[in-house]
Amino acid sequence: MKSSTWTRARRMGVLSASALVMGLSLSSTASSQSVPDPDETAQGDVALTIYNNNLVLVEDVRQLNIASGDSRIEFPDVSAMIRPQTLSFFAPDTTIVEQNFDYDLLTPTKLMEKAIGQTVTLLRTNPATGVETRERAKVLSTAGGVVIQIGDRIEVLRDDGLPVRVIFDGVPPNLRARPTLSVNLDSTRAGVRPVSLRYLSSGMSWSADYVALYNERENTIDMQGWVTLNNNTGTTFYNTDTVLVAGNPSGRGVRGFGSRGMTRAGTESADRERLGDFYLYPISGRTTVANAQTKQVSFLDAQAVPARKVYEIAAGWRQNDDQPRNVTSSIAFSSSRDQGLGDALPAGTVRFYQRDSQGSPQFIGENSLGHTPMGSQLSLATGDAFDIFVQTEVESRETITGSEWERSARYRVIEDGEVVRTVEVERPKTYYRTTMRYTLTNAKNEPVNVELTQTGLNRSWWANDYRITSEDIPGEQLNADRRKWIVPVPAEGERVIRVTYETRY
Numbered sequence: 001m002k003s004s005t006w007t008r009a010r011r012m013g014v015l016s017a018s019a020l021v022m023g024l025s026l027s028s029t030a031s032s033q034s035v036p037d038p039d040e041t042a043q044g045d046v047a048l049t050i051y052n053n054n055l056v057l058v059e060d061v062r063q064l065n066i067a068s069g070d071s072r073i074e075f076p077d078v079s080a081m082i083r084p085q086t087l088s089f090f091a092p093d094t095t096i097v098e099q100n101f102d103y104d105l106l107t108p109t110k111l112m113e114k115a116i117g118q119t120v121t122l123l124r125t126n127p128a129t130g131v132e133t134r135e136r137a138k139v140l141s142t143a144g145g146v147v148i149q150i151g152d153r154i155e156v157l158r159d160d161g162l163p164v165r166v167i168f169d170g171v172p173p174n175l176r177a178r179p180t181l182s183v184n185l186d187s188t189r190a191g192v193r194p195v196s197l198r199y200l201s202s203g204m205s206w207s208a209d210y211v212a213l214y215n216e217r218e219n220t221i222d223m224q225g226w227v228t229l230n231n232n233t234g235t236t237f238y239n240t241d242t243v244l245v246a247g248n249p250s251g252r253g254v255r256g257f258g259s260r261g262m263t264r265a266g267t268e269s270a271d272r273e274r275l276g277d278f279y280l281y282p283i284s285g286r287t288t289v290a291n292a293q294t295k296q297v298s299f300l301d302a303q304a305v306p307a308r309k310v311y312e313i314a315a316g317w318r319q320n321d322d323q324p325r326n327v328t329s330s331i332a333f334s335s336s337r338d339q340g341l342g343d344a345l346p347a348g349t350v351r352f353y354q355r356d357s358q359g360s361p362q363f364i365g366e367n368s369l370g371h372t373p374m375g376s377q378l379s380l381a382t383g384d385a386f387d388i389f390v391q392t393e394v395e396s397r398e399t400i401t402g403s404e405w406e407r408s409a410r411y412r413v414i415e416d417g418e419v420v421r422t423v424e425v426e427r428p429k430t431y432y433r434t435t436m437r438y439t440l441t442n443a444k445n446e447p448v449n450v451e452l453t454q455t456g457l458n459r460s461w462w463a464n465d466y467r468i469t470s471e472d473i474p475g476e477q478l479n480a481d482r483r484k485w486i487v488p489v490p491a492e493g494e495r496v497i498r499v500t501y502e503t504r505y
Contacts, residue, residue, distance in 0.1 A: 042076045044195075047241040048204075048289065050229065052347065056204035058082075058237070060197045066094055068190040075181040079201035080234025082181070086200040089183060092193050098184040112146055114172040115139045122148075125163035203233035204289075206244050208348030210300070210369070213361055214307060214331055216354065221307040221333060223341060225300025227281065228348075229289065236290045246346035246371060247278030261350075261369045261380045263332075279344050302341050307333040311385055311448055314482075315392040317456030318434065324391040324441065326384035327450055329365070336375040345372040352382050387443035388450065388489070395437040395498065405431040408467045408502050433469075435500045442489040452497075453484045459505045470500040 044062030051057075058079060066073065089096045122135045137148040137155075146157040157164065181197070206229045213222040227244060231237070283297055313327040331352055334340030347370050353361040365382025372378065442448055457466055458481035468475070468483070475485045489495045 041236070041238050043238055045241075046237050046239070047243075048237060049243050049245060050204055050206050051245050052205060052207065052247070054202050054205045056201050056233070058197070058199055058201055062195050062197075063192055064091075064195045065192045066091060066185060066187045066190065066195070068187055070097070070184065070186055072182060072184050073195075075183070075197060077235060078181045078197070078199070079203065081201050081203035081232075083200045083202070084181075087181070088198040089196070090198075091185070091187075091195040093189050094185050094187040094193075094195075096183050097186055100182045109142075111168055111172070112139065112166070113142050115168060116142060118169075120148075120169070121167040122150075123165040123167055127163060201233055204229075204231050206230070208246075208299075208346040208369075209296075210345075210348060210350040212331070212350055212352045214309075214352055214354045214364070216309060218304070219306065219308050220304045221331065221352075222303045223300065223305060223350075224298065225345070225348075227283075227297040227299055229295040229297065231289045231291055231293050231295075234291055236288065238288050239286045240289060241286055242283040242289065244281040244283070244346075245278045246281060246344070261367060261378045262372055263377045263379050279346070281346065300341065300343060300345075302343075305333055305340055307331055310379055310451060311388055312379075312451040312453070313390050314453040314455050315390070315436070315438065317454070317459075318394050318397070318436075319392045320394055321391045324389035324439070326386075327388045327390055328381045329383055329385045330379045330381045332377070332379040334375070334377055335372055340375075342374065344374045345369060345376075347371045350380055352380075388448060389441045390450065390452065391439045393437045393439070395435045397432060397434045400431045400433050400502065402429050402431065404433075405429075405502065408469050431502060431504055433500060433502050435470075435498055438487070438497050438499075440487055440489045440495045440497075442491065442493055442495075445491050447491045447493075448489050450487045450489055451484060452487050453478070453482055454499070455482050457481050457483065457501075459503075466501060466503040466505075468499060469502055470498070472497040472499070475499070 042062070044060055046061075047059045049057040056079075060075075060078070062075070064073060084099065087099060089099070116139050119136055119138050122137050124133050124135070125131070126133075135150050137150045139146065140149055140154070141147040148155050148157060157166075206227055209226045209228050211224045211226070215221070229244075281299055287295070289295060308331075310330040310332045311327045312330060313325065335343065335345055348368070349366055350369050351366040352364050354364045356362050367380040367382065369378070369380065436454070438452055440450055440452070458479075471485070473485055473487065475483045477483050485497065485499075487495055487497060
């Protein structure tokens with residue numbers, strides 16, 4: 001696994017000045033538009049802290065000349081999706097009196113809307129002769145189309161491809177070419193000084209994407225991890241110091257990722273810097289995050305991680321399948337330091353590949369992964385197995401007497417060895433003996449093991465005293481509701497197992 005020592009000072013004061021962590025190396029960018037010229041921006045020294053779901057903390061430090069006393073300063077090139085109520089402003093010897101965010105951007109539609117009641121010039125070109133004519137027109141409405149008045153007649157500007165241009169006398173003062181924040185200040189002195197803006201914005205997020213190459217012969221995977229960063233804030237951030245936060249801080253627009261794919265939570269601490277209960281994934285070096293851009297950054301590269309293929313399927317209580325069902329094919333591995341990836345894994349999508357007979361990697365499936373601490377056991381489904389099926393049927397079901405029920409008392413399942421509730425309601429003493437038949441087939445030319453799980457055993461508090469009186473192969477009781485069997489199925493063959501339950505339901 002790649003690692004590097006990354007040291008930096010975060011001006012915000014919420015992160016430590018230096019730490020030994022795994023850095024992110026810039027790998028590739030993909031954008032539908034070219035990156036704007038950084039000389040055109042009014043931004044200063046920018047730092048971004050980007051969270052998993054549509055949230056970014058922006059700090060922008062600019063060197064500005066502030067007059068003594070009351071003054072008004074504009075800050076263009078802030079995020080177009082800024083949350084103004086989250087703004088924090090600081091400048092030495094200066095206090096903020098009022099702030100305004102002008103988010104009406106200069107567009108043809110906005111120009112026309114602001115021109116309602118005003119007079120504009122229409123420039124028409126005769127397509128046959130090329131002769132241009134000019135007319136003054138008053139804009140009456142833009143609802144559903146542009147309605148204008150020329151002299152005594154009313155017209156609608158049609159979008160029919162004819163060469164007509166609208167010339168405005170000027171730009172309305174409340175339209176901005178770029179998102180602009182303006183503040184009224186009160187300063188005790190004049191002069192140039194650093195001005196720090198800090199605010200939250202929506203419109204920027206990141207997720208992890210993993211590429212795993214599975215080697216079935218060696219039972220290993222090679223895994224690469226990529227950060228996919230999306231900027232839809234309407235603003236390009238230039239030459240930024242960027243750190244990504246893996247975790248779910250509470251707040252609007254942030255949702256949990258759960259524990260998808262995790263079969264056992266890990267107990268190992270990753271060698272990463274933390275911010276509270278979250279892990280940090282810094283991008284080493286400064287980078288420009290352009291608007292409407294998707295950027296990918298590498299953060300994980302691990303080879304020959306132990307892994308295994310798992311075939312598994314679950315059956316409901318008294319499930320009768322009309323036809324066989326495909327078992328699920330999964331890849332199981334660990335994120336532990338000694339036997340696995342050796343890192344905390346941020347939530348994302350894992351895409352699995354496997355080499356064909358020609359040695360070319362082919363896609364075999366994908367699944368999502370929740371935030372996963374180091375040392376966790378994972379099992380990610382890649383799809384349905386083509387050749388392996390299970391058909392679950394109720395082979396027999398009959399009522400049994402109370403004395404027959406008592407004869408199987410040695411199979412009772414007692415939870416915590418104590419009675420947790422008493423109900424003074426007479427219930428009929430009816431008991432049942434149910435035999436489930438599970439038919440497993442394998443069309444592969446090699447034997448396989450299928451993890452078969454019976455669910456729905458813990459029906460309710462009064463009926464949890466069920467017994468398993470017979471099973472063809474030993475099972476493992478996972479919890480009060482589930483029991484699992486690992487069933488060997490021969491190559492190009494069939495295996496039938498039966499399990500008999502005695503229950504009060």
